Amino acid sequence: MAGGPEHVAIIMDGNGRWATGKGWPRLVGHRKGAERVKEIVRCAPDLGIRWLTIYAFSTENWKRSTREVLGLMTLFARYIQREAEGLSSEGVRMRFIGERKRLDPRLQDLMAWIEERTRNNTRLNLTVAINYGGRDEIARAIRILAQRVESGELAPDAIDEVCLSDTLDTRDLPDPDLVIRTSGESRVSNFLLWQSAYSEYEFSPVLWPDFTPEVLAEIVSRYGHRERRFGGVRV
Ligand code: FPP
Numbered sequence: 001m002a003g004g005p006e007h008v009a010i011i012m013d014g015n016g017r018w019a020t021g022k023g024w025p026r027l028v029g030h031r032k033g034a035e036r037v038k039e040i041v042r043c044a045p046d047l048g049i050r051w052l053t054i055y056a057f058s059t060e061n062w063k064r065s066t067r068e069v070l071g072l073m074t075l076f077a078r079y080i081q082r083e084a085e086g087l088s089s090e091g092v093r094m095r096f097i098g099e100r101k102r103l104d105p106r107l108q109d110l111m112a113w114i115e116e117r118t119r120n121n122t123r124l125n126l127t128v129a130i131n132y133g134g135r136d137e138i139a140r141a142i143r144i145l146a147q148r149v150e151s152g153e154l155a156p157d158a159i160d161e162v163c164l165s166d167t168l169d170t171r172d173l174p175d176p177d178l179v180i181r182t183s184g185e186s187r188v189s190n191f192l193l194w195q196s197a198y199s200e201y202e203f204s205p206v207l208w209p210d211f212t213p214e215v216l217a218e219i220v221s222r223y224g225h226r227e228r229r230f231g232g233v234r235v
Contacts, residue, residue, distance in 0.1 A: 006050045006177055009054070010055065010180045015030045015207070053126075055189075057076070088118060092121055093119060097137070097170055102131055127173060138193065168194060168195070175195045176196055177228075178199060183205070
C-alpha cells in the first residue's frame, strides 16, 4: 500500500465560474483563488506533502481578455511581495516553471528575487507554473539538446529519458505522485505531460475558490489507499 503523496500537483480550475455564479467579475474569483493558494501552502507540510506544484497560468491563457491577463499578472506579483516574509518563516522554497521571457520584466525580477531569497528553505517546495505548457516545455528542451548536438557537445545517442528530464523546467523536481484538477473538468490541459506519466489523477468537483485544506486532506488520505505499480506487478 502506498503512503501519502510527497509531490502533489494541482490544476486550480473554476475561479471564473465561482465568481460569475455569484454575479461578480472573474477577477474576484482569481483573488479568492490566491487566498486559497496561501491556505493550501500553509497546510501542505502537515499532510506530508513536501512538493507542491500549482498551475497558475498556461501558455493558452494569453487568449483571455487583456484585463484578465493583467489582473492575474498583478496577483502573481502581489503574492510574491506580500508572502515573501511568510514563506520564509514557514520554510517554503519557491520556484517557477514555464517560459519567462514573455512575462513583464518586473515580474521576472520578482520571481528571480523570491527564488533566491527562499532557496535554502526545505520544509515545502512550492513550484508555480506561469506561462507554462507541457508541450512548450518539451519543445524548448529539445531545442536546447539540438543546439548541444549541433555544437558537438552531445552525441545523439546520449539523448535518453534521463537526459530529456534533466533539460526540462522541472529538472530539480521529482515527478508528481498525485495530480488534482478542481472544478469537475476531467482534462490534463497541457500540465506536466512528461512528468505525470505514472501519476495518479484526482478530479474534484469543488471549484478552486472553495478548495479548503479539509478537501485536500480528504483527497490525500484516499490516495494513501491506492496501489501504484509503475507498470510492474503486485509484489
Ligand atoms: C483557472 O480558473 C484558474 C486560472 C487560470 C488562474 C489560477 C490563478 C489563481 C488561483 C490565482 C493566483 C495564483 C497565485 C499563485 C497567487 P478559470 O478562470 O479557468 O475558471 P473557469 O474555468 O471557471 O472560467
